[in-house]
Amino acid sequence: MKLITAVIKPFKLDDVREALSQIGVQGITVTEVKGFGRQKGHTELYRGAEYVVDFLPKIKLEVAVKADLVDQTIEAIAGAAQTGKIGDGKIFVTSLEQIIRIRTGETGESAI
Amino acid sequence: MENEIFQLQYALDTFYFLVCGALVMWMAAGFAMLEAGLVRSKNTVEILTKNVTLFAVACTMYMVCGYAIMYGGDYLLSSITGDGVAGAEEPATYAPSADFFFQVVFVATAKSIVSGAVAERMKLFAFLAFAVVMTGFIYPMEGSWTWGGNDVFGVYNLGDLGFLDFAGSGIVHMAGAAAALAGVIMVGSRKGKYGPNGEVHAFPGANLPLATLGTFILWLGWFGFNGGSVLATASVESANAVAVVFMNTNAAAAGGCLAALVTAKFLFGKADLTMALNGCLAGLVAITAGPDTPTALLATAFGAIGGVLVVFSIVTLDKLKIDDPVGAISVHGVVGLLGLLLVPVTNGDASFSGQIIGALTIFGWVFGVSLVVFGAIKAVMGLRVSEEEEYEGSDLSECGMEAYPEFTQ
Numbered sequence A: 001m002k003l004i005t006a007v008i009k010p011f012k013l014d015d016v017r018e019a020l021s022q023i024g025v026q027g028i029t030v031t032e033v034k035g036f037g038r039q040k041g042h043t044e045l046y047r048g049a050e051y052v053v054d055f056l057p058k059i060k061l062e063v064a065v066k067a068d069l070v071d072q073t074i075e076a077i078a079g080a081a082q083t084g085k086i087g088d089g090k091i092f093v094t095s096l097e098q099i100i101r102i103r104t105g106e107t108g109e110s111a112i
Numbered sequence B: 001m002e003n004e005i006f007q008l009q010y011a012l013d014t015f016y017f018l019v020c021g022a023l024v025m026w027m028a029a030g031f032a033m034l035e036a037g038l039v040r041s042k043n044t045v046e047i048l049t050k051n052v053t054l055f056a057v058a059c060t061m062y063m064v065c066g067y068a069i070m071y072g073g074d075y076l077l078s079s080i081t082g083d084g085v086a087g088a089e090e091p092a093t094y095a096p097s098a099d100f101f102f103q104v105v106f107v108a109t110a111k112s113i114v115s116g117a118v119a120e121r122m123k124l125f126a127f128l129a130f131a132v133v134m135t136g137f138i139y140p141m142e143g144s145w146t147w148g149g150n151d152v153f154g155v156y157n158l159g160d161l162g163f164l165d166f167a168g169s170g171i172v173h174m175a176g177a178a179a180a181l182a183g184v185i186m187v188g189s190r191k192g193k194y195g196p197n198g199e200v201h202a203f204p205g206a207n208l209p210l211a212t213l214g215t216f217i218l219w220l221g222w223f224g225f226n227g228g229s230v231l232a233t234a235s236v237e238s239a240n241a242v243a244v245v246f247m248n249t250n251a252a253a254a255g256g257c258l259a260a261l262v263t264a265k266f267l268f269g270k271a272d273l274t275m276a277l278n279g280c281l282a283g284l285v286a287i288t289a290g291p292d293t294p295t296a297l298l299a300t301a302f303g304a305i306g307g308v309l310v311v312f313s314i315v316t317l318d319k320l321k322i323d324d325p326v327g328a329i330s331v332h333g334v335v336g337l338l339g340l341l342l343v344p345v346t347n348g349d350a351s352f353s354g355q356i357i358g359a360l361t362i363f364g365w366v367f368g369v370s371l372v373v374f375g376a377i378k379a380v381m382g383l384r385v386s387e388e389e390e391y392e393g394s395d396l397s398e399c400g401m402e403a404y405p406e407f408t409q
Helices: A010-022 A067-081 B002-038 B041-071 B096-117 B124-145 B169-187 B208-230 B236-268 B273-288 B296-319 B328-346 B352-381 B387-392 B394-399
Strands: A002-008 A029-035 A042-046 A049-053 A056-065 A089-095
Touching: A002 A010, A002 A067, A010 A056, A010 A067, A056 A067, A067 A089, B002 B041, B002 B096, B002 B208, B041 B096, B041 B124, B041 B394, B096 B124, B096 B169, B096 B208, B096 B328, B124 B169, B124 B352, B124 B394, B169 B273, B169 B328, B169 B352, B208 B236, B208 B273, B236 B273, B236 B296, B273 B296, B273 B328, B296 B328, B328 B352, B387 B394
Parallel strands: none
Antiparallel strands: A002 A056, A002 A089, A029 A056, A042 A049
């Protein structure tokens, strides 16, 4: 089992969600985050005082999948989230040691 | 028949007075929303608490002794009965309780100017302790020398010198700003606001929709503030005056808003909503000393001067390391003085020298006594929250609750 974490542009969330449900992914967790990669920030003025806007709003989504669905999931996310412009985001794949469904107590792949 | 007409006049004037007083009371909501929108979220509950309670303190202290100090009469309003004022020389043309009601909301307005300037670092109860003195003594004293018509410590009389302040640019707004300046100097700037090499760091406000709502509420309430200061409406003459005042008050706000927006765009490259909001208020303050005599075009121009001035003042105060999160000192103090000085331009009953002497008297008294009182409070209970409390936010340290709680059930 793998945990796929993706940081994407906020307005791409609906497209990514659509693409994921089309390949059979049933659950995702979404958080509003801020961050930057190589995309630099810029300065703004508030009542004459400068402040640096380093951190840009992004959406982080996390989805747990069986190992054999990983490549399709990556393709779905990347395809839906890409704009070609700077700041599109990143996808991280990590190993999931254990999953438990709280309601029933199921573990492992049947808990996905 | 004559008696019936008098009764009708009395009733209408009283009604008008009361409605205008209610509109000025509504300005308290305006200040509360404006300030809540311009501070950071971790300090929102505290500033809202300050705004609600200072209003209550003002109403109570002015009843206890403030009104008596300002206009004579007995303490605790004991000389005002439901039927009239005991021992009054002439029959009143409106109910005396209405006079108190109209005056008390002005006191609260002057006091609420201070809350924004000292936001995010002054202890709540230290602020309220000052509110007791300001509304019970400091403001009524300078009010007695101006609208009260008394000599200043028996030495000179502002009215005789040609001082004229229709609705209170100086008496209410500049006075509030003088107290605010004293408070800001005594409490110090927020941690991290100014850098060692003169850098000014931005602390953006948490809720600009609230700030905008607050500004519009103040704009509406100001019609009562200036309109009610005509003191009557039940005759052709006074009704005309009321209409002119409403029209000019509105025109000045519009002029101030546009001028501030254009100035901000010119200085900063983009429109700054908070400057535009301050500009509306600056326009309103600028016309408050004399909304009855200019033409609508001149009123717009006066407001516009206020709008330009307020933007430069806000930037300058930051350069001087006078930390004012909402621009209260600039809007009410700097432009309050402007408002006073604009009166002789269209009103021959006022003189520039009279306005200046009045301004110096009001500012000197309020600023000086406020410094002393803030100093005394500082010595007795401390003015400022601790550094850690300031970092965490005064909502948690002073009030024990969050304004925008997340993770609730």
